[in-house]
Amino acid sequence: MASNPHVLAIFFPLQGHINPMIQLCNRLVSKGIRVTFVTTASFSKNLEKQPHQHADSNLISMEAVPDSTSDEAHEALDIYEAFFRSFRAAMISGLSEIVAKYSNSREPLTAIVYDSCLPWMLDFAHEKGLKGAVLFTQPAAVCSVFHHVYKGSLEISHDEASEVSLPGLPVLAVKDLPSLLYDVRGYGAILRTLVEQFSTFEKADWRLFNTFDKLEDEVLKWMGKGCKIQTIGPTVPSMCTDKRIPGNYDYGLCFFKPKTESFIKWLDSKEDRSVIYVSFGSLADLSEKQLEEVAWGLIKTKCNFLWVVRDTEQSKLPQYLTSDLVERGLIVNWCTQLQVLSHRAVGGFFSHCGWNSTLEALVLGVPMVVMPQWADQTTNAKLIVDMWKTGVRVKADGNGIVTRDEVAARLNEVMQRESGDEIRRNVLKWKDLAIEAVSEGGSSDNNITEFADELFSTFRNIHQQKLAPARL
Numbered sequence: 001m002a003s004n005p006h007v008l009a010i011f012f013p014l015q016g017h018i019n020p021m022i023q024l025c026n027r028l029v030s031k032g033i034r035v036t037f038v039t040t041a042s043f044s045k046n047l048e049k050q051p052h053q054h055a056d057s058n059l060i061s062m063e064a065v066p067d068s069t070s071d072e073a074h075e076a077l078d079i080y081e082a083f084f085r086s087f088r089a090a091m092i093s094g095l096s097e098i099v100a101k102y103s104n105s106r107e108p109l110t111a112i113v114y115d116s117c118l119p120w121m122l123d124f125a126h127e128k129g130l131k132g133a134v135l136f137t138q139p140a141a142v143c144s145v146f147h148h149v150y151k152g153s154l155e156i157s158h159d160e161a162s163e164v165s166l167p168g169l170p171v172l173a174v175k176d177l178p179s180l181l182y183d184v185r186g187y188g189a190i191l192r193t194l195v196e197q198f199s200t201f202e203k204a205d206w207r208l209f210n211t212f213d214k215l216e217d218e219v220l221k222w223m224g225k226g227c228k229i230q231t232i233g234p235t236v237p238s239m240c241t242d243k244r245i246p247g248n249y250d251y252g253l254c255f256f257k258p259k260t261e262s263f264i265k266w267l268d269s270k271e272d273r274s275v276i277y278v279s280f281g282s283l284a285d286l287s288e289k290q291l292e293e294v295a296w297g298l299i300k301t302k303c304n305f306l307w308v309v310r311d312t313e314q315s316k317l318p319q320y321l322t323s324d325l326v327e328r329g330l331i332v333n334w335c336t337q338l339q340v341l342s343h344r345a346v347g348g349f350f351s352h353c354g355w356n357s358t359l360e361a362l363v364l365g366v367p368m369v370v371m372p373q374w375a376d377q378t379t380n381a382k383l384i385v386d387m388w389k390t391g392v393r394v395k396a397d398g399n400g401i402v403t404r405d406e407v408a409a410r411l412n413e414v415m416q417r418e419s420g421d422e423i424r425r426n427v428l429k430w431k432d433l434a435i436e437a438v439s440e441g442g443s444s445d446n447n448i449t450e451f452a453d454e455l456f457s458t459f460r461n462i463h464q465q466k467l468a469p470a471r472l
């Protein structure tokens with residue numbers, strides 16, 4: 001008979017959502033939980049699979065369900081809506097078979113851990129007699145804003161000068177809110193998904209957040225008033241917070257593959273804190289003009305820089321600049337970001353402030369210069385600059401472009417010894433608190449242990465019921 005609880009883990013198929021789910025699952029595996037990731041065949045095919053980091057890799061597996069052939073998606077209003085519908089159709093039908101397969105096996109299922117953008121997974125889990133744990137991959141501050149919108153307690157004014165006051169949060173200007181709330185252009189389906197995250201929130205058996213208590217203390221208290229929530233972040237491999245723990249910096253499943261590993265040798269050749277690391281995550285789509293200004297701004301700083309320009313963005317780079325760029329800079333299509341941020345040569349991170357990048361910079365103690373693009377990033381920037389004071393923000397000109405002078409000025413502010421000192425001190429304070437949260441006995445570690453213990457007791461209850469003699 002099985003002795004370990006078994007959970008299905010369903011990530012939303014974007015890199016920024018996959019990484020925290022994998023890392024949470026690695027932690028569960030280390031506590032004896034068996035995990036099976038499930039995605040669709042087309043996503044599975046495109047994911048680079050690294051050998052699983054965990055010693056107990058026999059407790060981790062992955063399954064792919066067939067892509068949807070349903071017509072429902074064709075009736076959708078836009079490509080995002082079509083995608084959401086076909087992903088849901090594929091998962092619901094494929095997962096039914098997977099659940100049936102495991103229910104009579106030696107590895108019966110206990111629960112489904114699912115991304116908050118897939119709130120319908122909860123009803124599916126409950127229908128199958130399984131528990132459901134939802135994972136939120138954005139800050140509690142941002143989640144609370146969408147919670148208010150779902151409950152109808154926040155109306156957005158289109159007056160840019162107006163401000164919003166919400167429990168547990170600093171006063172927010174309209175532009176500090178998640179961008180989709182004031183600029184939804186073509187993203188209606190994504191906005192609906194973010195609001196709908198809360199449609200099954202109260203019914204979920206566990207509500208897990210990739211953040212930590214001390215980072216978002218007040219807003220977490222507010223969110224936890226209605227029902228229990230648990231912080232489990234920052235979800236980074238343990239070796240990032242404790243050098244004695246063996247491992248590697250890969251998250252394990254990735255849509256991108258670095259063309260070269262030479263960036264580490266290149267970093268090794270540079271002085272301490274002399275390199276600016278530049279990355280705008282897995283989705284950002286900067287205009288050619290903006291990329292050109294970033295390139296010139298980097299040149300103007302006179303610092304070394306390592307810049308991730310994804311394959312799909314590289315054709316936008318101005319060719320006439322590339323020889324200037326390569327002298328002091330290295331451009332790569334992708335890298336192991338955690339390894340780069342851990343490197344002694346990196347002194348600053350020019351970022352779009354996606355939530356994973358923000359937490360990774362905090363836990364690895366790297367000050368940021370932030371250029372938010374959309375979604376939660378606008379709110380994340382406000383938190384980084386005004387709440388935690390771990391970075392500075394570039395300002396766009398009247399045409400919405402961040403000029404080369406602005407890029408260079410803000411990067412220099414963070415990289416130079418005196419002006420950057422206060423920010424560096426703040427980052428180190430948050431780094432210690434982040435490490436404390438995920439280390440043994442810390443708030444996030446305790447919450448993961450509690451979650452794992454509850455999976456074990458649910459598992460035992462199910463088995464005891466099955467083994468108990470039927471009452472007459």
Ligand SMILES: O=c1ccn([C@@H]2O[C@H](COP(=O)(O)OP(=O)(O)O[C@H]3O[C@H](CO)[C@@H](O)[C@H](O)[C@H]3O)[C@@H](O)[C@H]2O)c(=O)[nH]1
Nearest residue numbers: 016019137281282283308334335336337354355356357375
């Ligand atoms: O060369 C690179 C660049 C990035 N990364 C990793 O990719 C992830 C990127 O995640 P994130 O920083 O959150 O950015 P996005 O990919 O843009 O993430 C999306 O998902 C996040 C979580 O919901 C949101 O906060 C973002 O706004 C949204 O754009 C991080 O773990 C990075 O370490 C690498 O490993 N190598």
